[in-house]
Amino acid sequence: xxxxxxxxxxxxxxxxxxxxxxxxxxxxxxxxxxxxxxxxxxxxxxxxxxxxxxxxxxxxxxxxxxxxxxxxxxxxxxxxxxxxxxxxxxxxxxxxxxxxxxxxxxxxxxxxxxxxxxxxxxxxxxxxxxxxxxxxxxxxxxxxxxxxxxxxxxxxxxxxxxxxxxxxxxxxxxxxx
Numbered sequence: 001x002x003x004x005x006x007x008x009x010x011x012x013x014x015x016x017x018x019x020x021x022x023x024x025x026x027x028x029x030x031x032x033x034x035x036x037x038x039x040x041x042x043x044x045x046x047x048x049x050x051x052x053x054x055x056x057x058x059x060x061x062x063x064x065x066x067x068x069x070x071x072x073x074x075x076x077x078x079x080x081x082x083x084x085x086x087x088x089x090x091x092x093x094x095x096x097x098x099x100x101x102x103x104x105x106x107x108x109x110x111x112x113x114x115x116x117x118x119x120x121x122x123x124x125x126x127x128x129x130x131x132x133x134x135x136x137x138x139x140x141x142x143x144x145x146x147x148x149x150x151x152x153x154x155x156x157x158x159x160x161x162x163x164x165x166x167x168x169x170x171x172x173x174x175x176x177x
Contacts, residue, residue: 001096001107002026002115002171003037011040018166019092025113025169027093031137031161034116034170041172051118052173054138054156061109061140061153075099077111077151078144093144093169110151113169114139121158135160143167 006022008029009015016028029037031051038049052060064076074082078094097107109115121136136158142151145167159165 002113002169004096007041008037011037011044016164021095023095023097025093025096025108027113027166027169028164029116029169030164031116033164037170038172048175048177049172050175051116051170054117054119054140056173057109057115057117057140057171058153060104060106063104064106064109065153073148073151077142078108079111079142079146079148079151080144081148082111091144093167109141109171110153111142111146112144113141114143114157114165114167115141116168116170135162137161139168 002025004022005015005017005020005024005026008026009022012033015026017024017026018028034051038051041047041049073079076099078099080091093113094108096112099107117138117140119138120134121138122134137160138156138158140153140156142155159168
């Protein structure tokens with residue numbers, strides 16, 4: 001799942017998300033804040049959580065897309081077209097795991113929120129497999145405010161790492177012990 005507001009609040013003691021709910025994904029968090037959250041979570045749990053690399057994120061999302069091929073996208077992704085017309089004034093990130101399409105144990109990797117990745121961005125990193133360290137960080141996924149054509153595992157974007165936005169959150173990866 002995407003990191004929930006309940007977990008973020010428990011670790012960080014605050015929640016900057018616009019639309020509130022303990023099972024809603026946390027939003028309005030910068031890449032830097034995600035790093036502090038992960039550091040505190042690791043200290044509290046003794047585990048080794050981190051942001052997924054861009055390659056890890058895309059690999060899982062591509063498996064998800066293969067498993068959902070031929071399935072109505074509204075059954076597994078929150079995006080502009082998945083909201084009923086009467087709800088259009090209340091478009092916001094939805095609770096994690098509400099859509100029950102669960103072929104590989106991953107929820108909401110396409111749609112709901114854009115998700116920070118560990119990688120820095122440079123224009124050659126994707127094709128050449130390397131990235132120089134920079135203040136621009138990659139995010140992936142498409143979100144609740146996107147049209148359907150943005151909801152693909154190859155959708156790749158970047159912003160300055162200090163950016164906070166109501167469509168941007170995170171998902172955790174964990175190193176094996």
